[in-house]
Amino acid sequence: MAATLKDVALAAGVSIKTVSNVINDYEHIRAETKQRVMEAISELGYSPNLSARSLRSGRTGVIGLAVPELSLSYFAELADSIIKAAERRGLKVLIEQTGGDRDHELDILSSPRLQMTDGLLFSPLGMSNEDAHHLNVNFPLVLLGERIFGGPTDHVTMSNVESARAATAHLLSKGRRRIAVVGGHRGEVIGSAGLRLRGYQLALEEAGIPFDPDLVAYTTLWHRANGATSMRELLASGVEFDAMFGMNDTLALGAMRVLQEAGRTIPDDVAVIGFDDLDEGRYSLPTLSTIDPGRDEIADTAVRILQERISGREGDVPPREFETRFQVIERESSALRE
Amino acid sequence: MAATLKDVALAAGVSIKTVSNVINDYEHIRAETKQRVMEAISELGYSPNLSARSLRSGRTGVIGLAVPELSLSYFAELADSIIKAAERRGLKVLIEQTGGDRDHELDILSSPRLQMTDGLLFSPLGMSNEDAHHLNVNFPLVLLGERIFGGPTDHVTMSNVESARAATAHLLSKGRRRIAVVGGHRGEVIGSAGLRLRGYQLALEEAGIPFDPDLVAYTTLWHRANGATSMRELLASGVEFDAMFGMNDTLALGAMRVLQEAGRTIPDDVAVIGFDDLDEGRYSLPTLSTIDPGRDEIADTAVRILQERISGREGDVPPREFETRFQVIERESSALRE
DNA sequence: CGCCCATCCTACAACGTTGTAGACTCGCCT
DNA sequence: AGGCGAGTCTACAACGTTGTAGGATGGGCG
Incomplete structure (x- = not known):
């Protein structure tokens, strides 16, 4: 069906290797030959078979x-x-x-x-x-x-620890002291959740604020639904907080939705920051502060x-x-x- | 580097075609031979070269x-x-x-x-x-x-016309009569925008409501930003409306955000429906009615x-x-x- | 003049796989 | 006994490409 080097070679009256050479920009080809080959190529609508090429070269691209x-x-x-x-x-x-x-x-x-x-x-x-x-x-x-x-x-x-620390520091700089965290993974040290929690703790430490485990909401996944559920749990637990750090934007958005349902105003009652800089956060109500992870x-x-x-x-x-x-x-x- | 049929054949003391046959579940192979080949395969960690296979078969998978x-x-x-x-x-x-x-x-x-x-x-x-x-x-x-x-x-x-008609009919069933549309493409007949606008018009017609061109906001793209901009234009134009049909969820969410900024309550002042059933609409505030396009x-x-x-x-x-x-x-x- | 080198081109093999044709052994039927 | 078909396996060619080796031509130089 599709044209091969052989067909082109036949049409141009050269060897298949010459056609191959033309295609691969080999230097030493007479302009006239090159032209003839090019014409045959476009006439036959030839294009190289990538499976064959990759078999030969070991690369697939x-x-x-x-x-x-x-x-x-x-x-x-x-x-x-x-x-x-x-x-x-x-x-x-x-x-x-x-x-x-x-x-x-x-x-x-x-x-x-x-x-x-x-x-x-x-x-x-x-x-x-x-x-x-x-x-x-x-x-x-x-x-x-x-x-x-x-x-x-x-x-x-991404710089998980550093950027989570910066996110937390940002909330602290707004005068907030009781910062809830949504998206922890129980027992995790390495992994986005573990590292970001560590960044959070470092920022608190620097500010001389004791870490309160009750402020951390744990989830399995990081979907919107988990953010929502976690926030419901936090609210139900009665723990007080004036800010929230969502370990990613999706969690933050899910949680934000529940906060608002519960009548809390953002950012006045609760200041919120997420993580990831999703497009979505630019158009949520309110728009979501976040970490751009590059x-x-x-x-x-x-x-x-x-x-x-x-x-x-x-x-x-x-x-x-x-x-x-x-x-x-x-x-x-x-x-x-x- | 990687083992080939040849290597396996050598190790198992059979021809390469026999190895190939084993791999392709050819029926007529002695159990003992098959076993020997299988052992050689796992010993050498053989796995077929897909480029070669696809060169032969013309399929890549x-x-x-x-x-x-x-x-x-x-x-x-x-x-x-x-x-x-x-x-x-x-x-x-x-x-x-x-x-x-x-x-x-x-x-x-x-x-x-x-x-x-x-x-x-x-x-x-x-x-x-x-x-x-x-x-x-x-x-x-x-x-x-x-x-x-x-x-x-x-x-x-998807059934663009039918489902847009259903979306519009849904808003009409809620007693709304002035339904704004966000996401039109000027002059388009075929295309999501054209078809969905047509569905919208059909629904109005059925309800005996005249079509008001001022209620249609046009955009180029269907990003959040476009939904937001369109809604700002609609509000600025002073046209009255008690509902909005977003040609997709993304537009609807962008527009909803502007509506709320402008102090309109959803759904009381403006009832909103989108199109696409994105996960995001399940967690927006308010959650977004939509069309699940299957x-x-x-x-x-x-x-x-x-x-x-x-x-x-x-x-x-x-x-x-x-x-x-x-x-x-x-x-x-x-x-x-x- | 004869040699060498650069230029231009070709034949052949190889990449690893599978289809085709056929070799060989059995057991069974006639 | 001879033939036939099923079962088991193999050799070879082919898929379309590129690397290698080398042939042919012509110009420059000693």
Whole structure:
């Protein structure tokens, strides 16, 4: 059906290798020959068979991206950034959803299906630091996220502790002293929840405010529903607070909704800040203060170093850690006179 | 590096074709031989080279999905559903972002890069009905969305007219008579905006209410910002209305936010309904009434018929149109005594 | 004049897989 | 006994591409 090098070669009266050379911009070709080949190519509508090319070269030009779910806005926006970054580097992205499930994640690391790709950007949620050794795979892998640190691969992550500290400090700077936290994971030390909670505690410590465990609401997932439920629990518990730090924007928005239902005014009664800088927070009522974790920078760095590993130039460079710059974004939900 | 059939064959003391047969579950193999091969396979950690396989078979097991942007929640949730539907059928999904740009869209239809896939799910935004002939491509293609009707390919779409009519009828049933519309596209007949506006008009007609052009706010894109801007314009224009139909949830949420800023109570002053059933609308304040367009059904149907076309069993079946079932979902933003 | 080198092109093999054709062994039927 | 079909396995070619080795031509230089 589709034209091959052979067809073009026949039409142009040259060998297939010459056609291949034309396509690959080989230098030493007579202008006239080149022209003739080009004409044959466009006449036959030839375009190279990528499977064959990749069989020969060992490269597919495709990278895999494994995330929990695209319906979680954070990962949708991350995927968006990554696809754009990959496009700038001539790569395509194949997306795999793990559902945040550990078994599914481990599956992907060992699955042969992934061989249609040159490397993998991997953002686990179910795996924990003890699973780090599973990252020892024989294909290029760049780890994203906050579940595993010190693993055997390159790792790109946001500055969780620092930025959570800045978020908390921001609320403190508004005169708030009783800051609730929504989204903790019980017992977690490493992982977004653990790290961000640590940042929160550090900020309190700096301000000389004792940590009150009753102010922390724990959730399993970080969906809107969990934010809502957590906030209901906090309110029911009767604990007092004048601010809230949502471990991500989605949680914060879910919680904010419940706060308002309960008649609390934001930011006057409760000042709120989230984390992730989702587009959604720009149009909520009130607009949501947040941490911009530098998503584009994460995407760009991740794709760049994955490509470096794929090209093999860095063969024996030891695993590297990258932390991106963050920024506190003040919007209405925390806009109080300082 | 990686083991090949040859290595396995050598280790098991059989021909490579026998190994291939074992892998492909060929019937007539002695149990003992099979066992020996299996052992060699797991010992060497062999897994088939998909590029070679796809060169031989002409299939990659990957389908493409071209959408405007994943950061638009609707497309993120659509992609989520499609990836899941594809997984159920043993397919992987490669995602391409067009930015809703016509040139980029046309590019994809002619691009050789797509040859790493067996077929394409294509959701254009920039192309219009006059571009329909560009869909005449030599690879399996299933069209999604509302930009092009009657094109040369299979098409899966939601019931735009019917569901917009139902949405409008819902507001009418709440006693509302002046229903503003946010998200019109000037002059558009075909396309989500055109069709949904038509549904709106049909509902009015049925209720014997004259159509007032001043109630329609036009936008270019359907982002939150556009919903917000449109609503500001409507308010500034001084036109009176007691309800609003947002052509999608994102617009509705952006507009709702402005309405509330302006001191209007929802749903008492203005009843609101959107379109898409985004997760976000479940946790907004107030929660957003909407149309569930049957996203999972769209995804499932689209992947199914694409796979049918890929398998070629339907060689000469003419292009088919599929319309999914929709549902009106009433939430707080339109919850009035009837 | 003869040699060498650059230019331009070609033949062939190889990447790892699967389809095709066929070899060989049995047991069973005629 | 001979033939036939089913079961088991193998050799070979082919998918479309690119790397390698090398052939042919012509110009420059000793």
